[in-house]
Amino acid sequence: MSSKVFAIDMRTSVKEGMLQKLGRLIDALDLGQGIRSRDLVAIKLHFGERGNTAYIRPVYLRQVVDKVKALKAHPFLTDANTLYVGTRGNSVSHLRTAIENGFDFAVVGAPLTIADGLKGGASTPVPIDMEYIKTAHIGSDLVDADVLISVAHFKLHELSGFGGAIKNVGMGGASRRGKMDQHSGISPKVKNKACIGCGDCVDHCAQSAITLIEVEDKQKAYIDPEKCIGCAECILVCRQSAINPQYQADVPVFMKKMVEYTAAALKNKQGKAFFINFLTQISPACDCYGHSDAPLVRDIGILASTDPVAIDQASADLINKESALPGTCLQTCTGPGEDKIKGVYNYIDWTIQLDYGQQIGLGSRAYDLEWLENK
Numbered sequence: 476m477s478s479k480v481f482a483i484d485m486r487t488s489v490k491e492g493m494l495q496k497l498g499r500l501i502d503a504l505d506l507g508q509g510i511r512s513r514d515l516v517a518i519k520l521h522f523g524e525r526g527n528t529a530y531i532r533p534v535y536l537r538q539v540v541d542k543v544k545a546l547k548a549h550p551f552l553t554d555a556n557t558l559y560v561g562t563r564g565n566s567v568s569h570l571r572t573a574i575e576n577g578f579d580f581a582v583v584g585a586p587l588t589i590a591d592g593l594k595g596g597a598s599t600p601v602p603i604d605m606e607y608i609k610t611a612h613i614g615s616d617l618v619d620a621d622v623l624i625s626v627a628h629f630k631l632h633e634l635s636g637f638g639g640a641i642k643n644v645g646m647g648g649a650s651r652r653g654k655m656d657q658h659s660g661i662s663p664k665v666k667n668k669a670c671i672g673c674g675d676c677v678d679h680c681a682q683s684a685i686t687l688i689e690v691e692d693k694q695k696a697y698i699d700p701e702k703c704i705g706c707a708e709c710i711l712v713c714r715q716s717a718i719n720p721q722y723q724a725d726v727p728v729f730m731k732k733m734v735e736y737t738a739a740a741l742k743n744k745q746g747k748a749f750f751i752n753f754l755t756q757i758s759p760a761c762d763c764y765g766h767s768d769a770p771l772v773r774d775i776g777i778l779a780s781t782d783p784v785a786i787d788q789a790s791a792d793l794i795n796k797e798s799a800l801p802g803t804c805l806q807t808c809t810g811p812g813e814d815k816i817k818g819v820y821n822y823i824d825w826t827i828q829l830d831y832g833q834q835i836g837l838g839s840r841a842y843d844l845e846w847l848e849n850k
Contacts, residue, residue, distance in 0.1 A: 477841040478782035480789045484846065485755075485774050491850040494538055497777060499847060501542045501751070504779050509747040510622050512547040517620035518585070519648060521628060522554055522573035525562040526765035529756040531628050533577040539626060539751070540585045548622070550585045552578060554647060555614040556595040556711075557763060558654040558720060564711045566593045590614025594708055595651030601739040605835065607732045611739030612653035622747045623740070625783070629752045629790045631759045631771070635730050636816045636825025637794075638761055639787040640750040641832060645737030655707040657732040659720045662703035663710055669717035670695045676709040676718065685709060730828040737783060738837050752778045752790045759804050759819050771805050771815055772797035784838025788829050791816065 481503040487493050510516060518539055523530030536552060543550035554573075556564055563569040566589035573587055580586060591597045591614035599618040601611045617623060627643035635642055646657060655663070662684070672694030677685045684702035687694045696717070698709070710718050741748050754775040758767045775793050780786040795816070799809035808818030816825050833840050 476839060477843045478780060478785035478839045480778055480780040480782070480785050480842045480844050482776055482778045482789075482844055482846045484776040484849070486849050488850060494534065496847075497535060497538045498542065500777055500779050501539060503847065504749050504781065506542055506749060507546055509749065510543060510546045510548045514548040514621035515619070516543045516548050516550040516622040516624060517590070517617050518543070518550055518552050518624045518626055519617065519643060520552060520554060520626045521643065521647060521762050522563065522569070522578055523576045523762050524765050525572045525575065527762050527767050529628065529630065529758045529767035529770075530576065530762045531626060531753050531755075533579075533582045535753070536578070536583045536626060539624060540583055543624070544584070551588055552583060552585055553588045553590045553614075553616055555590040555617075555649060556651055558651055558658060558707055558710065559763070560711055560713070560716055561763065561765070565595070588616050590616040590648065591650035594711060596706070596708065598650030598652055601742055603735060603739045603742065605735045605738070607728065608656065608735040608739070611736050612650045612656060613648055613736070613740050614650050617648045617740055618743065623744050623749075625748070625750045627750070627752050628756075628762060629754050629794075630757055630762065631816060631819055632761050633820060634726060634823070635733060635828060636820055636823040637787070637791060639752050639790050640783040641734060641737050641787055641828055644740045644783065645733040645735075648740040649736050651708065651711070652704070652706040653736060655705040655720060657729060657736060659705070662698050662700040662705060662721075663707060663718045664721050665696045665698060666717045666719065667695050669715050671715055671717075672696065673714075675714065676712050679712045680709060726823055727827050731831045734828050734831045734835065734837060737832070738835060741837075748781065750780050750783050750786045752786050754778065754790055754793060757794060769800070769803045771799055771803050771819070773800060780842075782838040782842070784829055784832040784840055785842035788840045789842050789844055791825065
């Protein structure tokens with residue numbers, strides 16, 4: 476069965492600017508079917524790493540916030556802390572980065588929270604008993620929220636091919652332990668050359684999984700994989716960046732875990748989840764990088780749906796229909812109808828996440844795309 480996906484292009488006029496046009500797109504979603512008065516509404520987005528410029532403009536989020544407020548509900552903007560050590564690895568630096576990137580209350584009209592707490596430990600276990608994930612670990616604010624609105628910047632990604640609604644919710648909504656679960660499934664690894672044997676990670680580990688051992692007459696940290704629970708907090712604690720995830724899970728398994736995590740994040744949001752994808756500044760890599768390379772194709776528009784699989788399928792299809800812009804990293808598959816995602820990441824079959832999402836009942840790859848008329 477096909478799912479409805481609404482869309483607007485980037486054309487505007489004196490009669491209707493882009494903000495008003497986005498408001499009309501949100502109206503097409505009929506948020507009132509899932510949002511009740513006094514509901515706590517999580518607007519899940521990516522605040523952008525410091526130095527990145529491809530993330531969604533904060534003024535667009537204000538339109539989503541205002542539509543939620545009009546229903547007498549209480550919106551808040553949120554994301555979960557990152558697994559890697561960057562400018563969003565704890566809630567203090569994460570919120571600072573968000574505000575520096577323009578996501579301030581004065582701009583967006585809603586408070587900001589980090590869904591998994593100060594250091595990524597505010598995590599709620601969600602039993603799902605699927606093929607790869609039996610219990611998912613989701614940022615508690617997302618689980619506790621009454622409604623979830625995903626607002627995703629659709630771009631390419633070096634492990635999943637692209638990042639859209641599914642990745643925004645499944646990976647982005649996972650706590651640090653949940654991100655480790657998806658990326659690796661095993662304990663982090665210590666780089667002996669970088670480790671100075673300070674013992675900070677030893678003192679911090681709640682499972683006593685880390686000890687100092689002698690390596691070539693120097694003290695180095697060692698992580699016992701039998702005791703490690705994969706919370707990944709040691710990655711954040713290490714000031715030398717000597718502890719890193721082991722990215723050993725193959726790409727298909729990674730994508731399937733991500734899809735299962737999306738199902739977990741939406742488990743208590745039946746009829747109360749909405750998805751908006753921005754097909755603007757479509758960069759070849761994730762917004763987690765501290766830079767953003769030249770966009771691969773023109774700005775196409777904004778999509779909205781209640782089906783995360785359908786909206787991601789439609790987004791990928793629209794990108795691949797385009798001709799590549801000159802001067803980008805894309806060297807092959809540049810013509811209209813050619814696979815731009817494969818052109819950048821030829822080792823990734825990005826359809827796996829969509830096939831698997833449909834298989835487990837997350838949504839449908841079949842969709843009806845309705846472009847709203849311009850005024």
